[in-house]
Amino acid sequence: MSYQRDSAGRMQIAGCDVNALCDQWGTPLYLLDGRTVREQAASLARWGAAHYAGKFTVAYASKAYLSLKFAEKLAAMPVGIDTVSLGEMKIARKAGFDGERVHLHGNGKTEAELRFALEWGIDAIVVDSPEELQFLARLAENRQTQARIWLRITPGVDVDTHPHVQTGQTGSKFGISIPDGQAEALIRQALGEPWLALTGLHIHLGSQIFDAAPYQKAVEQLCLLAERAGYIPQKISTGGGWGVRYVPQHAENDGERWIRAVSETLMMESGKRGWPLPELVLEPGRWMAARAGVAVYSVTTSKTNGEGVYVIALDGGMADNPRPAMYSASYIAELAAREMPEARRESMLVGKFCETGDILIPSIQMPEVRRGERIAMPAAGAYQISMASNYNLAARPAVLWLEDGKAEVLQQREDPGERGYWMGE
Numbered sequence: 001m002s003y004q005r006d007s008a009g010r011m012q013i014a015g016c017d018v019n020a021l022c023d024q025w026g027t028p029l030y031l032l033d034g035r036t037v038r039e040q041a042a043s044l045a046r047w048g049a050a051h052y053a054g055k056f057t058v059a060y061a062s063k064a065y066l067s068l069k070f071a072e073k074l075a076a077m078p079v080g081i082d083t084v085s086l087g088e089m090k091i092a093r094k095a096g097f098d099g100e101r102v103h104l105h106g107n108g109k110t111e112a113e114l115r116f117a118l119e120w121g122i123d124a125i126v127v128d129s130p131e132e133l134q135f136l137a138r139l140a141e142n143r144q145t146q147a148r149i150w151l152r153i154t155p156g157v158d159v160d161t162h163p164h165v166q167t168g169q170t171g172s173k174f175g176i177s178i179p180d181g182q183a184e185a186l187i188r189q190a191l192g193e194p195w196l197a198l199t200g201l202h203i204h205l206g207s208q209i210f211d212a213a214p215y216q217k218a219v220e221q222l223c224l225l226a227e228r229a230g231y232i233p234q235k236i237s238t239g240g241g242w243g244v245r246y247v248p249q250h251a252e253n254d255g256e257r258w259i260r261a262v263s264e265t266l267m268m269e270s271g272k273r274g275w276p277l278p279e280l281v282l283e284p285g286r287w288m289a290a291r292a293g294v295a296v297y298s299v300t301t302s303k304t305n306g307e308g309v310y311v312i313a314l315d316g317g318m319a320d321n322p323r324p325a326m327y328s329a330s331y332i333a334e335l336a337a338r339e340m341p342e343a344r345r346e347s348m349l350v351g352k353f354c355e356t357g358d359i360l361i362p363s364i365q366m367p368e369v370r371r372g373e374r375i376a377m378p379a380a381g382a383y384q385i386s387m388a389s390n391y392n393l394a395a396r397p398a399v400l401w402l403e404d405g406k407a408e409v410l411q412q413r414e415d416p417g418e419r420g421y422w423m424g425e
Contacts, residue, residue, distance in 0.1 A: 003033075003294075003378075009339040011376060015405030018296060018336045022374055025398045026413060027298040028316035030385055034073070034403030036292035037381075040255075041077045044284065047256045052263035054277030059103055061240050061285025062088045064382035065293075067399065069410040071095030080123070082240075082283045086113045093120060103237075103283075105152070105202075107173055111139070118143055124150045124235075126202050128175060130186055133196070140195035150200040150237065151176060151190060153183050153225065155218040175203075178225055187229035200235030200278070201226060208286075210243040210253070212261035219262060223269040232273075237281035238262050244290040246379045247330045255287060286382040293381020295321060295397075296336055299373045300352060310347040312369055317351010318358040319394040321377075321384040325357045333361060336374035341367045349375065353392050385411070393422055 004012050011018040014033050022029055041058065048056030059080035062071070066088055072095045074081065080101035083089045092102055102122040104113065107129070114136055117125050127133045127149050140147040154175035176183045190198040203218050215238055226233050242258045243250065263280060270277050297314035305311050323329035333349055334340060347366035351358035360377065369375070388396045399411035414420060 005339065009337070011334065011336045013294060014402035016402045016407055018376065019374055021400065021407060022296055022298070025400065027296055027374065028320050028397040029296045030380060030397050030399040031294045031296065032381055032399065032401050032410065033292045034401050037073070037288060038077065040288045040292070041079050043255060044259070044282065045078050047259040048280070051260045052280050053267060055279040057279060057281045059281060059283045060288055061283050062092065063386060064285030064289050065386045066091055067411045068095055069401070069408070071097070073401065086110070086116055089113070089116055089120070099123065114139055118145055118147055124148050124199060126150045126152050128152050130182070130189070133186060133190060137193045137195050146195050146197050148197045148199050149190065150202045150235065151183070151186055151198065152202045153178060153222060155203055155221045178221060183225055184229045187226070187231050191231060198231070200237060201233050202237040202239065204239030204241065206241050208243045209241045212258050215258065215262050216265040219265045220269055223273065227273055232275050233278045235279040235281055236266060237283060240282065240284040240287065242284060242287050244286050244379060247332055253287065290379050290382035293379065293384070295377045295380035295384065297375050299369050299371055299375060301371065302369055310345050310366065312347055312349050312366060313352060314349060314360065314375060315352055316397065317353045317360060318355060319353055319391045320388045320397050321360065321380070322387050322389070323383055324360050325355070331361050331377050331379065333364060333366070334376045336376045343367055353394070390420065
């Protein structure tokens with residue numbers, strides 16, 4: 001991230017004064033460093049070209065964060081887009097994405113979503129179940145339009161991450177299982193459907209994964225499955241999920257290691273079978289956006305609780321960032337208007353919402369702070385605003401894109417007194 005402090009110790013991102021932005025736009029405020037997003041996208045493309053001998057494609061996982069203005073930025077980059085809803089598809093289309101760069105995922109796609117994807121002619125509808133395959137085949141026949149599909153395969157690979165973000169294990173709600181024979185049977189069925197074109201296989205193991213070995217194992221299983229079914233895939237997607245370093249205790253998130261491991265395994269497995277190299281598709285979301293983002297809050301109150309811990313309350317919390325409450329996610333924090341002094345004490349950063357679990361950082365060394373002081377939490381670009389709610393009728397924050405000393409609004413702050421579902425309008 002393009003982050004530094006001026007001579008007075010005030011935080012600057014991409015040449016913009018963070019405190020001045022807060023004065024203008026209010027807090028909580030989310031900031032995205034444009035240079036970081038662009039560099040992440042460029043790095044993925046560069047590593048793919050260096051390590052994979054076939055065609056390599058990156059599709060941004062839009063569930064990490066999406067708005068129309070952000071999608072317009074992405075559409076100008078060398079990436080496709082992975083969508084999971086009608087809303088995300090509509091935003092991608094309005095932003096200028098061609099259907100050839102779009103995938104539709106999800107374990108419970110609605111008829112409206114499938115019809116929209118068919119009408120748009122997207123690159124792949126990722127089929128999640130036998131029932132969905134049959135339903136989509138009927139829709140495609142009725143429309144007299146062949147649908148390009150992938151099958152989402154559940155490889156039964158466990159990963160070391162929070163249970164709520166594991167998706168590739170045998171008991172997952174996602175995908176089609178290999179061990180019980182469902183996946184092989186569905187490949188054969190898909191190949192026999194005249195209104196479906198099976199162009200690839202897809203897996204997604206989970207999120208915040210720092211070990212490349214599970215990806216390699218899953219690729220091996222995918223290739224073995226395809227071989228048993230008599231199918232040579234044109235495309236193989238290994239999803240996303242590569243971990244991001246939120247706190248110093250986390251491992252370094254070397255994306256090149258991930259790409260190298262997956263590339264070498266797929267080339268080896270394809271070579272053993274005499275297959276032409278399939279197109280390799282990766283679908284990072286967090287890895288592209290998380291480190292580009294900073295959430296900035298204002299202190300409301302501070303006090304010492306009965307256990308002697310200094311409690312700093314902020315003007316945001318679980319409504320704009322539910323990850324700590326949902327996943328016990330870890331963060332660090334910095335003062336935005338001054339350097340962190342040496343004198344610090346055991347503290348916790350808490351949100352303003354009426355839940356005991358609304359704790360952003362349960363244990364951190366912080367100095368004494370005053371009302372109105374700004375506190376910045378980095379690595380806030382993914383799965384925060386996209387999962388935000390209006391709990392306690394809180395307004396979703398503004399989001400700004402920062403680049404070359406300029407700020408551009410990606411998302412306006414809501415005004416709960418003027419608009420929102422609660423107004424009944």
